[in-house]
Amino acid sequence: MDDSSALLPALLIAGAAGAGTWLLRRSWQGKDHKRGLVLAGWLLIVAATVLPAWALGAVRGPFIALALISTAALAVVASNYSIRQAKARSARESLAPEPSDRATTRGRETLRWLLAGPIGMIAAMGVGIAWAALVPGEQQTRLVVGGLIVPVVWGGCMAWTLADNRILRATAVLTGVALVSFTAAIVKGFA
Secondary structure (H helix, E strand, O other), X not given: OOHHHHHHHHHHHHHHHHHHHHHHHHHHHOOOOOHHHHHHHHXXXXXXXXXXXXXXXXXXXXXXXXXXXXXXXXXXXXXXXXXXXXXXXXXXXXXXXXXXXXXXXXXXXXXXXXXXXXXXXXXXXXXXXXXXXXXXXXHHHHHHHHHHHHHHHHHHHHHHXXXXXXXXXXHHHHHHHHHHHHHHHHHHOOO
């Protein structure tokens, strides 16, 4: 099949997907969600996904359809884009407020550094190892996912420790997470 034969089905897919998305958007904008518009919109989107399999092939058709449906939906949503004027905010209100000005001592700074670094890393490793030991599935998959969990949890531990004003709560939670996760992994074992 040459590439020019895909142009007409692709245009039909984009048109049906755009019309389906427009119907869905139209029904969701109103106060009463009209079931007929919702049903028609979803039927057009499903038809634009399924029907190209006959015209373009079982693999190529749905692939092209999914790419065009998401692009057409984005175009429909972006066509109603408008820029609004920002509301005046007070100096105190912010999207990302600064950490509170807390009185700090050398001991609290050291504890906060330890919690964000090594203790948070140990807790994150405990969660990753517990995942690898406790979750059912293939060993290789559990190890890979457990290894990918560690940096994400460690980053969360760092962010929470540095943003939280109550350092003793962070100490208790991170130490507790490390103890519980390592204990659970040791009790279960890796088999």
